[in-house]
Amino acid sequence: MPPIPDRSGPARLAYGATAVLIGATASLGSAFVGVNLPFIQGRLGLTPVEGAWLTAAYAMTNVSGNLLFLRFRQQFGIRLFAALGLVLYATMTLLNTLWDDYTAALVIRALCGFATVPLSTLTIFYMLQAAGQKHSMGGLIVGLSIAQAATPFAYVVSPALTFSEEPHVLYLFESGLALCSLAAVALLQLPESPKARILARGDLLTYLLVCPALALVVAVLTQGRLQWWPDHPWLAVALCAALVLMATAFVYEEVRPAPLIYHELLFAGSTMRFALGAFGLRFVLSEQTYGASGLLGLLGAGPDQLQGYYAIILMSLAAGVGVAALVFTPPRAAVLAIVALAFMATGAFLDADATGSVRPQQFLGSQAMLGFANGLFFGPILIFGVLGALKGGFEKLVTFIVLFIVSQTLGGLAGSALLGTIQQHREQVYSAQINASIDPTDAIVAQRLQSQARQFAPVLTDPALQRAQGTRQLGQASTLQANVLAYNDVFRLTGALALLLLAWLSIQTLLTMIKSKEQGGTPAPAGGGAS
Template sequence: MDKAPHYLETPPDWTEDERPVLPGSPPSIAHSRVKRYLYFIIGVFIALSAGLSNGFITANLPQLQGEYGLTPVEAAWLPAAYVMANVSANLILFKTRQQYGLRLFSEIALLAFIAVMLLHMFVDTYHSALFVRFFSGLVAAPLSSLGMYYIMQGFTKEHRIKGLYIGMGFSQLAVPLAWIISPLLVSVNNWQVLYRFELGLAVCCYAMVVALKLPRSIRIAVFEKQDFVTFALLAPGFACLCAVLVQGPLLWWFDSPWLAYMLIAGVVLLVIGFGYEHLRENPLIMTRWLGASSTLRFIFAAFALRLLMSEQTYAAVNFLKTMGMGPDQFVPLYTVIFFAMLFGVIFSAITFSREHMTSQLLFAVILIFIACGLDRHLTSDVRPANFYLSQSLVAFAGGLFIGPLLLTGFGRAMQQGASHIVTYIVLFAATQNFGGLIGSSFFSTYQKERVQVYQMTINNGLDSTDSLVNQRLQQYQAKFSSVISDPNKAQAQARAALAQASSREAQVRAYNDVIYLNGIFALILLIWGLTNIAWARYSQHRQLPSSSN
């Protein structure tokens, strides 16, 4: 049983229908139609602005690497720093809203966002860029929930859950939108244009929030000194795991001893942190609930769904980069992805019902499985247009599953009491962040291992006495002879071209294996989901005769 809250101010005189579900969240007040439209527009703007900052870095990482003269390992720290901060921020954000009020929280969060965007204007070194990326991850976390709250205020009470679906879904649209508009902003390699654009978005968000505030919420005393001890243990633990997952495939897992030390430090900090929470009288993280079978099933499903999205975030995008595609050529593909994800979010909200949430999740898995089947026959001639159908299915699935997944876990947490909400928010953020990181890390490792296998197989088959090999070398040599007068140099160039072609073919085969493996994972998740549904219905059917007696 949750303790009676200690109010820091007298709650407004709400009716039972208006009262917020939780302290720190806005009440369900009826607004005029015009005001609801304004809330919705502001919410969409904030949700997109919060994600665009990270989306711009993801879309322009190769250009940033060239701008600062970085190695791939150094460049990988830029998005890693963002995730390291973002995944831990939710440990204290929910209680911050509850104790200091939603209005004050939102305005301070936006001022911090503006301050970070201003810092971007003065970034001229790699280390300062890392510093800014870290704090961007911190300030972006509260904006995601703020955008969702504004969008929910744009709906009437009976449709507010649909607003939750749309709010969570729209936060995912920022990444494809960043890919679409990035070439327009950095076409002349002027990074100040990009930073000024982000700063302008932040200022507009602040102006909108001040002009139209969220309804006043409940303020209660929730912070304890032990909460900060927990944060001091878990936040660096999560950060260490993020660092290992990002750098492992680049440095290779067994070639860098510091990765092992970082992994040990992360695991030890998390074990101590969760152990400390387990012994607390009023814990921040409900460790006993985390061990419940229903919670473990939710963790597995949430993690697996985000991992399956690697079909898009890792396989398709990196394959096209390997084939030499540049940012301009990704614009049409990400336009398709953007609208497919948007339609997925809308479809998810329109078809919402508590009875069909599991069906929506399974439908998302089926779409990803179909996409893997469409993509598993890649060749070096594949271009972005060849991915339109498959990636639109994955994007639709991405927009479809996030709302039902969020609401399924939230409902289970609410059944346990309001004290479990912080645990659920941290859990949801961790599964989504680490699901994406582990998916990219695992598939990157698997892809590199398969490349080596195929490279060896192809090279062993390139026998100099083979007539087909000689014919290909002669074709290459004839091509280079027109510009290279020395026959020996032309022959060397021909051999180099053949080696390059064999390397490209090994890459193609390896990416096919990645997509095939992701399809197997999707099939396993689908079978597991159907089995759980069948077992739940069977158990319910067996209980009916006993209850009737």
């Protein structure tokens, strides 16, 4: 890590602004694609399956990038590391404005996923320079959390950028951010950190084994719900191939003198508890990215109607980050995670009584709770884990960082995949129940069908066609109601999972405190209880 000298107020402000600019550059490109995916699909004439590959391509390369880049930065220095990442990303975004078809979009998204890995690290380093040595812990939390604001911010600004219905506007905005970041880094450089020759030839082979393994898992989680799990055998083949590649990488790393992946850290009990907790927290937060957003989209809420909704989420996220930055110390990590889980459970259960007439305004309180929880736990839980990993030596940090990134990426994808699968299954169950209860001979049902048919009288003169359209409209209404009930089940499930995690974490924390008291010391930052 570069040194953090004492700086003047204006210099710290400049470093902080540069950190926000680089953080926005690193995360907004992917967020824009995810938020505007229906718009991009319509523009390029893509199916939902083809569109999902655009988001998968980015995650497939991004999830494993730190495995290689951490050692590269330590050997060649932060400045070369920054220049290569920004130049590659700026080049890719500029190509996106010129080469506008599906193949190009896939290639560029994949390369952008790889190129943004250095930018995330740069964001943290610049924010540390802004915070100074005295407030470095708070600066680290803010730097880590900037990327979490990308999706709500993308929802807020996207309606203005897509007003012309030209995707080039999105790509030009992304390119502008990349070029501005490149200029800012050139003008305001980081202090050079000490270098060490730690790269080995074997590192590349490990990366070439782990990267496709994780990429295959990402592909399965992204496509499984859309293509439906039992209908496509390639999903099972991909998971088996990922398992073989990962096992081969572990065996190879076991015999290396200076491995990238340290098994004793990776499979330690405290590390596994930490990874499970981090994965579970990200999984539960899928209630916001998939559940509430999916239901509002189903009910017809467009981008313009969701701007205020996501502005509230953005502000609550910022509030959570601010609180975490002000109060965090390693012994408080478990307390912050418990509070975050309590907010998640409360928000999820508040959403579980939605109806077909619900609007974004009715979700503001619950989703503000989830946004606050997201800001409250993300930075502290990573810092807590890093402090524990550093007890085994700095060389083991690569293993931990990769584990955390994988847990967060796969936790989010698994949450969307599993919750989406449950929602689709429950919708089918509720549709069957509702349709079975509709009896055309019932007086109320017959009156409803007549009312629906009369709506088409001004445009259809044939009574049979009027009745057919009325029946079809009633069927659409029952399907909508079944979907709403299925989303309510999703909300209840995530609330229950949050309570389960809350109970598990509270027990682990209590056991850690008891053990520490018996030993006559204070709870250690690396204790498994504050996972």
